[in-house]
Amino acid sequence: MITIPQAVEMVIKVKPFLSEALLDGLINISALARKIKPEIEKIILKEAKHGAIVMALNRLSPQVNFSINKSIDKMKTMLGDIIVRSDLSDYTFRNSKTLVKGHMKVIESIADNPNIFYTLVRGVHESNLVITSYYSDLVEQYFKKEELIHKTQNLSAITVKLHESNSEIPGFYYYILKSVAWEGINITEVISTTNEFTILVNDEDVDRAFSELKKMKRPGKLYSI
Template sequence: HSNNLKSILKNLGDITVRSNLVDFTFKNSSTLFLSHSKILESINTTIFYGFSKGIHESNLVISMSEKEKIQTQFANEIMTSTQDNLSAISIALPENNTQVPGLYYQIFKRFAWEGISLHEVISTTNEFSVLVENDTVDKAFSAIKKLGH
């Protein structure tokens, strides 16, 4: 397994950094998806946008330019927190990444070793993004680049 893991870490796909993001956390409600769907109709599709739903709460990460739209559209929802000044580092993973034990462990271990706190993690099957505060994005990017060494 370790040879496969080393190979994947050396050959991580594109790494993209997006800045000026804001993260909203809302309590789940019967109207949350309606608010969410209305936002999807009105935002520019080229901006950063991430949404995840947990059991009790949902997170929405979006470009700062859309902050007022979110605050207006979600005004009737219960917002439990919001955080400005975030950046996302997105990493493309090879298609076989789900078959390699320890991949995420190695990535998160590197962040811990470097003293980098993660504000949020957004994941799909072959891509994941970590949200960090703007003042640690350079350090976080460097930590990811070191993974293959």
């Protein structure tokens, strides 16, 4: 049988923003108790008293504090070098049978230049392509028959190298994105590989975004290309 404190912990722990707001004292506990009461009752399969939920939330705060701080500390050890690439163009194309052919032609053209930023991510219905703007004429040439949905220029990429065990930390990417989002910085694209995490922002926002990510990591190497 699940108790009210256990149910409250289950509800709060899956809501990172809520956990932090609770920790920082930004939430009215009584109002929060009313808000999550229906969820609590679904979990415990019976009516829950408002006062019991309030008490459980108050007791949960120290535990949330420890859990968040522990996760943040562990996350900081996993943030490696930060690399900034500027002057990028972002294209979104409708998926087609010929899209890959254009991609292969671009790859062949830039194969001898490792300093070019280039990535293609294929989704269910559309594909996203980001390239160093100086070489955007290759995209215009090899993708001219494709359906262009959207194009954005004057972008910068900030890539954070990650420890190989980053996937073992719950909410890992949340902490990275939150630090940028709370500064009102718009993230136009997110690109992720196993050990690298890249965000695309407007050129005018790159300094602020870089500064926020730099604050999160322990001393290491910073690169700008």
